Amino acid sequence: MPSPSESYLLDFHARLAGVTSRWFASAPVEVEGATARSSYALLEAVVPHDARPLTVLDLACGDGHLLELLARRGQPGLSLVGLDMSAHELAVARTRLAGAATLIQGRAQSLPLGDASVDVVLSHLALMLMDDVETVLAELRRVLKPGGRVSIVVGGDLVPGNALEVFSGLMKSAAEVPPMRLGDPRVRSVDGLRALFAEGFVDVTVRSLSVQGDGPPRQVWESLLTTYDADRLSPAAQASLEAAFLQAVAPLRRSDGNVPLRWGMRQLTATHQARAT
Template identity: 50%
Template sequence: MTPLTAAESYLQDFHQRQVGVTSAAFAHLPAHSSTATWASSYAVLSDLVPVGNNPLTVLDLACGDGYLLGLLAARQQSQLQLLGIDMSGAELAAARAALPASVRLRQERAQALDLPSASVDYLVSHMALMLMDDIEQVVREMRRVLRPGGQFAAIVGRTFLLGEVNEVFMRVFKPIASTELPPLRFGDRRAGSEAGWRALLNAGFADVAFDDIDVPWSPTPGELWTALLDTYDIDRLDDDARQRLRGAFLEAAAPLQAGDGLIATGWGLRAVRARAA
């Protein structure tokens, strides 16, 4: 592979230490939009791939531990060809252990896919594209490997935490991050907005559409903090800064607890869909 950027090197190290962290966070939580409900945010993507006997090739870009590919493989559609690409060898090893041998897995960067042009019918990606460097090249590669009329669908971040706890967390996090968090840029800001995605997809895609996807969750403050430890910025803090953030956050979040001790929150996601023109 091409030498990794600083952000990619960190992400590779993180996923070497915490294999399967993304599916652990999202696979067990239902997701919903204003018009539909799914078993998880992964199911938002798997449900877009048709069930049937027609030959289809599906690429999961940044497939991680293969959870989305597993949902598709469980259908046992004889004409469904599944391919997963990720830059993390550790995540791919976990995927290989969990998936049927018929699922092809390759360690590559999204900016340089070793795939024939116009060879993919559906390209899906879960919680990864907003982290990628040189997103314009990623989009060019996505369009190159998709057949004309092929479908692209991704789940990306929309907001960090749902509800009032997001403001509370940011209020205690930002002062610590401003002095204690080493600078490191993840991805492209355009991948965080609908307008940005429209601009990125303008050249090679049509029928661009979006859905706000909420993944509600009601943890205790302690459970929420444990989940936050698996986020990149908190992982990058040193132990002292992380402990100061923990104390400040748990104190600030305590008034948000309901009578049962839980906090109403969750994750705010966005589904991006488009057709290869």
């Protein structure tokens, strides 16, 4: 049986399949003084461009956007696998990918893959939502080949001075229900991530990302409304929050009519350490 948090996530993604790529597939990312096309593109870039056989697992693949980026390469020897617990997200992914990847409905805590069968594991905005993260990491160590790589994007720190900061402040007073505690809090800090990946992984790097979601105030509001805590508010509370938000961000509006929106995220990349014999 799904846990309470998994039941909520399954319901959310049944109602809003494809929502993650809707907001982030084309959102530029500031990282280490440069700008990347998107948080998905940062993960796609981890997979080597060469002709040797490679198996890539997209963990919690959603609607398949990241797998599509990889499939577009037409790279010989590249085998793509996507796993997600949402049948609704996978239905969108099947249409998108048209057979370019093997798609599996399942949970990250019990991967239906063989030992040492995967070269690269990627995951976009999912690990911080998962129950029993230590079991998930044990499964990654099991299925990764020695020397295989893992790269994940997870939520990061609040970036000050933009619409998300305004929204977060309003949510503290608007919430009718307590925030849902999704996943393990260690995934939400740099020290926690490093501690979780200390076992069985080497060359662990964590980069801070600032994802740009700027847009007209109502478009920005629509993206914020699909955060998990806001989604759980009643329609009346959402309407009240919307009015307060649009008023509060008016001073942030630029000459182009847009308001700044910055999502703080992190990208962790690590190498699976071969076991000593």
